[in-house]
Amino acid sequence: MNRDMERYKEFSRRALIIGVAQTALFGVLATRLGYLQVVEQERFQTLSDKNRISLRLVSAGRGEIMDRFGVPLAINTQNFRTFLVPEQANDVEETLYRLSKLIPVTEDDKQAVLLELGKVRPFTPILVKENLTWEDMAMVEQNFPDLPGVSTEEGEIRSYPLGLATAHIIGYVGRVSEAELAAEEAKEKNPVMTIPGFRIGKTGVEKKFDAELRGVAGQIQAEVNVVGREIRELSRRDPKKGHRLTLTLDADLQMQCQEMLAKERSAAAVVMDAHTGEVYALCSYPSFDPNLFSRGIPADIWEGLLADETNPLTNKAVAGQYPPGSTFKMVTALAALEAGIPPGTHVFCPGYYMLGKDKFHCWKPSGHGSVGFEGALVQSCDCFFYEMGNRIGVDAIAKMARRLGLGAKMDFDVPGEGEGIIPDRAWKLKRYKEQWHKGETLNSAIGQGHTLTTPLQLATMTARLVNGGKAVKPVLVRTIEEKGSQIPEWKNIGLNPAHLAIIMRGMDGVVNGANGTAKGSRITEAPYSMGGKTGTAQVRRITAAMRAQGIKNETLPWRWRHHALFVGYGPVEAPRYVTAVIVEHGVGGAKAAAPIARDILLAIQKRAPHRIHTVDEAVEAAAASGETTKKPAPRNKRKKRQ
Secondary structure, three states: OHHHHHHHHHHHHHHHHHHHHHHHHHHHHHHHHHHEEEOOOHHHHHHHHHHEEEEEOOOOOOOOOOOOOOOOEEEEEEEEEEEEEEHHHHOOHHHHHHOOOOOOOOHHHHHHHHHHOOOOOOOOOOOEEEEEHHHHHHHHHHHHHHHOOOOEEEEEEEEEOOOOHHHHHHHHHHEEEEHHHHHHHHHHOHHHHHOOOEEEEEEHHHHHHHHHOOEEEEEEEEEEEEOEEEEEEEEOOOOOOOOEEEEEEOOHHHHHHHHHOOOOOOOOOOEEEEEOOEEEEEEEOOOOOOOHHHHHOOHHHHHHHHHHHOOOOOOOHHHOOOOOOOHHHHHHHHHHHHHHHOOOEEEEEEEEEEEEEEEEOOOOOOOOOEOHHHHHHHOOOHHHHHHHHHHHOOOHHHHHHHHOOOOOOOOEEEOOOOEOOOOHHHHHHHHOOOOOOHHHHHHOOOOOOOEEOHHHHHHHHHHHHHHOOOOOOOOOEEEEOOOOOOOOOOOEEEOOOHHHHHHHHHHHHHOOOOOOHHHHOOOOOOOOOEEEEEEEEEOOOHHHOOOOOOOOHHHHOOHHHOEEEEEEEOOOOOOOEEEEEOOEEEOOOOHHHHHHHHHHHHHHHHOHHHHHOOHHHHHHHHHHHHHOOOOOOOOOOOOOOO
C-alpha cells in the first residue's frame, strides 16, 4: 500500500513539473508570438512586401525639339523590337536561326544574344533586334508557334527629320556607356539610366539639355514569386514626358544655308539677330546623318567619317578656331578710336611698313597711298592697322576684342564651343614665359599671329558693332516647356556711337563702295542691302622666297591655302541680321566667303524671321518672295508605348 502511494506521489510530482515546464514554454512562445505580431508587425510587413513586390522603372518619352515655327527637328518615332526569353526557348541557337530566316538577324546579333545569356536570369527578355519594319513584325508574329520564347514590342526611337542639315546643332542620342552610368551613379541622380537600352544625349542640344528632355521615369509595382518572376501588376505611376524645346532656328533658312555651303569643300556659317542674339541658322559642312547614330552606325561609315580630312563630325561654327584675318580690323580701328586716336588720322601706305629693320607687307604690293579709318577698312589696308597697333599696343587691342565677345566661350546652347585666343603681353608671359615683341602687335592688329576666333564669336562681334554696342550673345533655345522664354535683355558695353558710326560706314564701303574689297558681292535687289568685311587668313607663313617666286595660293595643296572669311550685316540702313562665314582653305574672303554671305543675307531679309511667329506665316512669306518653304513634317500619330 505504502509502495503504491509513493509511486503515486512521484508520478504527481513529475506531472506537476512537466505541466509547469509546458506552461512556461507556451508562455514564452505566446509572449514571443505576441511581440512579433504586435510590436514588430510593421517591420516584418515591410520585409515581407520586399520579398513579394518588385519595383520596375519605366522610361519617359523624350521631349521633342522644334524650330521657331514648330517644324520638328527631333521627334520620337516607332521602334519595333523583338525579344527572346531564354527559359521559354527549347533551344536558343535554333530559335535564333529560325528567326534569322524571317528577319535580318545577323551573326553579330546572334553572338550578342548568346553573350547576354550568361548575364541575365533565364526569364528576363533579351533584345534580339530593333528598328524592324512593320512587315518584319508581322512576319515574326505569324510564326510565333515555331519561335518559342520570342516576343515583339513597339517602343520609341529618336528621329531627326532634317538629318544632315541640323546634325551639328541637334546632335544625337546613344545608349548609356559604362563610364556615363558610373558617373551618374556617383552623383546619385536619376536611376532611369539603368534601364536596358536607355538612350541619352551625346552631342549638340540633345546633350546640353539632356536633363530637360529626358523627363521623369515612371514606376511599376508588381508582385513576383520566390524566384523573382513577375506574377501581376499591383500599381503603376506613369512617366512624365520630357520638356519640349523650341529653338530660335529657322529650319528652312538652315537648309538653304547648308546648301550654300555645300558648294565648298569645307565651310561654316552663323546667322543671328543683332539685337536679340537669336540664332537663325548655324551650319557646318560637311555634315553627317544623326539618324545613323540613333540606330547604330555601321563600322565602315564611322571609320570613313573619322578619316575624312574635312572633319564632318566637327561643328566648325562653334568649335572651329581660325585666325580672323582682316575681319579683325574693326576691332583694331575701334580700339584706336577709343584710345584717343583722332578720327581724321591718315596713314600713308607704300605697300609695306617698317618696324626697325623688319619689313611688314601690305596685301597690295603697290600700296594704298594715304588712307584714314574708313578708307583703310574699305580697302583693307594692312599698313594703316600696323600703324594703329604700333601706336596703341597689343593690350588695348586685346581689351577691345574681349569687349566685343572674342577670346572667350559664349556659354552657348550647343556644347563643344571653342574658346579662341586673344593674345596680349600677360597671355604670352603665362603661355610661353616670354616677353611680348612689337612685331607681334602688328600681326595681332590684322588678325594674324596668335589670334584665333570661332565663327560664332565673329558673328557676335559683328552684332555688337552694328546694334549700337549692346552686349548681345548668341541664343539658340527660345523656350523650354514649363520654363518659358530664354531670351534675355542685353546691357550696353559703353562704346562711343560716333566711333561705331565710323566702323559701320567703313563696312558699308567694303561692299557698296567703288574700292570695296567685296564690291563684287553687293546685293543689287531692292530694297535689300548688306555691309561687311572680308578676311583672308594665312594658315602658314609666307617666306620671302615664296613671295619672290610669286606662287599663287590657289595652286598649293588644299590644306595649305588661306582661309576665306566674311562678316556681314543687313540691311545697311537698319541692321537686323548678321552673319559670319568661313570657307576653309577658300583662298580669299572676297572670292569664296563674301558670295555665300550675300546669298545668306539676301535670303534672311526676304524671310524676316523676327517678324514671323507661325509656320503658316513663314510659308506665306516665302511664297510671296518666290522662295520654296517646306511645311513641317506631319507628326507621327501611331500608337506609342513605353
